[in-house]
Amino acid sequence: MSSRDAVLEALRENARYSTEDIARMTDLDAEAVEAAIADLEEEGVIRGYRAVVDYSKVDPEPVRASVELNVTLDRETGYDDIADRLARFPEVQGLRLVSGDFDFAMEVRGDSMSEVSRFISEKVAPVPEITQTVTHYIMESYKESGVEFGDGHDDDRLSISP
Amino acid sequence: MTFEESTRLESVPPSGIRKFFELAEEYDDIISLGVGEPDFAPPWSARDAAITSLERGRTSYTANRGMRELRERIAARTAGRCDLFYDPDSEVLVTTGVSEAVDLAYRAFLDPGDAVAIAQPCYVSYVPGARLAGAGVIDVPTREADDFKLTREVLEASGAAEAELLVICYPNNPTGATMTRAELEPVAEFAREHDLLVLSDEVYADLTYEGEHASIAALPGMRERTVVCNGFSKAYAMTGLRLGYAMAPPEAIEAMNRIHQYTMLSAPTTAQHAAVDALDNCDPDVAEMREEYDRRRKFLLSRFGDMGIECFRAAGAFYAFPECPWDDGEAFAEALLEAERVAVVPGNVFGAGGDGHLRVSYATSLPQLKRAMNRLESFLE
Known part of the structure; x- marks a missing residue:
């Protein structure tokens, strides 16, 4: 694995690892790790660092929905144009063009169900190219960004073993 | 009483x-x-295979030597890794952990009064196992100066030439030491010169971080005198499923299987199903x-x-x-x-x-x- 990939791998696992610790675990010096991170950020490989939050433990718990969008395209308007317009709304947490029965999978977050519903009906549905919206409210989250929300794998090993 | x-x-x-x-x-x-x-x-895929086998009621004994589809995969995996070819029908024995394989080898090939040379520091059961088989133990202490690799020098100094069987384990528990093919060569030479059998516990083979794992059995003149032991506990994190295996020439496997068929009958069936999946899907x-x-x-x-x-x-x-x-x-x-x-x-x-x-x-x-x-x-x- 290249040093760049090794640094990326470490950050993908835990973006809060210190430069010093990443250097230790990858056998690089701290300057090389800093440089690799700077490159990755500059090239846009790393787009940001965010906490993985279990919203059911946040008070008040925000409301999240995953929304299917169908769109129609014309000569002047492509997927990117529609995506650009939608992505600007702060309520939109994630937006992906997908294959299958609908075009965009959009994740929306708001303070209440009515707020999210209003956002969909007043801001999203009226966009001329959008022909259909199907909103799925998220009821329970079991895994986010690769992190499982269960009790985890309890360490039931003997404290000392051969 | x-x-x-x-x-x-x-x-x-x-x-x-x-x-x-x-x-x-x-x-x-x-x-x-x-x-x-x-x-x-x-790996979840292996656990899922174990669960599925239970759901289907596949819990009967297997062949003494283990399920054939598992032995085939073990032989294929070994061929791919070490350039060592074993016949799944006559040269592979699936055991209840590597510990059983080691015990079988001891009991199959040692008589009271025979000596076992054991490269140390080592896993805690090699020495007691040899004693339980009635054999004497020749300590072969590896040295930090050699990065805890086994050398011809310590073999000679410890009197290992007198032994019937030499036991080695690389990558090693407890030192983490590994040995390359070139470093194993003098050990192999010593074993050939003094006509020693070798038991090579390679359960940590997949956890080699620098260079490639090498098996002593792959060196010239060694396959016929070596029992290679490996298992699923370490690489596949399946310790509690208790599954290992031994690979050796037909007469050795036949002898070990004769004890195994009476004392164990067959290795845990559920674990064997998990192991088949582990080799197929869990790399x-x-x-x-x-x-x-x-x-x-x-x-x-x-x-x-x-x-x-x-x-x-x-x-x-x-x-x-x-x-x-x-x-x-x-x-x-x-x-x-x-x-x-x-x-x-x-x-x-x-x-x-x-x-x-x-x-x-x-x-x-x-x-x-x-x-x-x-x-x-x-x-x-």
Whole structure:
């Protein structure tokens, strides 16, 4: 694995690892790790660092929905144009063009169900190219960004073993 | 009527690791670097295969030697890794962990009065197992100066030439030492010259971080005198499923199977189903675990270096074997446990050559390792 990939791998696992610790675990010096991170950020490989939050433990718990969008395209308007317009709304947490029965999978977050519903009906549905919206409210989250929300794998090993 | 211990059993003392286990059990807030098994759960695909086999009621005995589809995969895997070809029908025996395979080899090929040369420090069951089989033990202590690799020099100095059987384990528990093909060559030469059988425990083969794993059986003139043991406990994190295997020429497997068929009948069926799936589908999981261990290994060695703790560059398994900062390893391990709640195992419990060292397992998450190293650092200050 290249040093760049090794640094990326470490950050993908835990973006809060210190430069010093990443250097230790990858056998690089701290300057090389800093440089690799700077490159990755500059090239846009790393787009940001965010906490993985279990919203059911946040008070008040925000409301999240995953929304299917169908769109129609014309000569002047492509997927990117529609995506650009939608992505600007702060309520939109994630937006992906997908294959299958609908075009965009959009994740929306708001303070209440009515707020999210209003956002969909007043801001999203009226966009001329959008022909259909199907909103799925998220009821329970079991895994986010690769992190499982269960009790985890309890360490039931003997404290000392051969 | 009394339960008087047999003379054989009396020759086997209780495991030295037991004492540390009992000490560690007195605290509930320790970070243990004393664990000899992976901190990962087995790959989900293998667990799912085990569950499916249970749902379908596939819980009968298997063939004594193990399910044929498993033996085929074991032979294919070994061929791919070590350029060693074994016939799944006559040269592979699936066992209840590597421990059973070692015990079978001892009982199949040793007579009372025979001697077993055991490269040490080593897994805690090799020496007692030989004694239980009625054999004598020749300690072959490897040296830190050789990075705990086995050399011709120590084989000669220890009198290993007199033995019937030589036992080696690389990558090694407890040292983390590995041996390349070139480094195994003089050992093979010694075995051929003195007509020794060799038992090579390669259960950590997949956890090799620098270079490729090499099997002594792949060296010229060695296949016919070697029993290669391996298993699923370490690479696939399947310790509790108890599944290992032995590979050797037909007459050796036939002999070992004759004991196995009476004492074990067959290895656990559910575990065999999991193992078939592990070999088919779980290489990516193993690669991921190996990468994670490697990062921990580098982290640990780097911290030891900064603390001024001498430690050779262990390149396999999930152990480092640093020099103990105090002369008395047991006293150090006890004091570290009491003062900082960090458990390590003193090297002397792993036999000759282990004195003055500590076994530090990195089968523990990086954040925990970091905490443990911080505590060790403050303990040394």
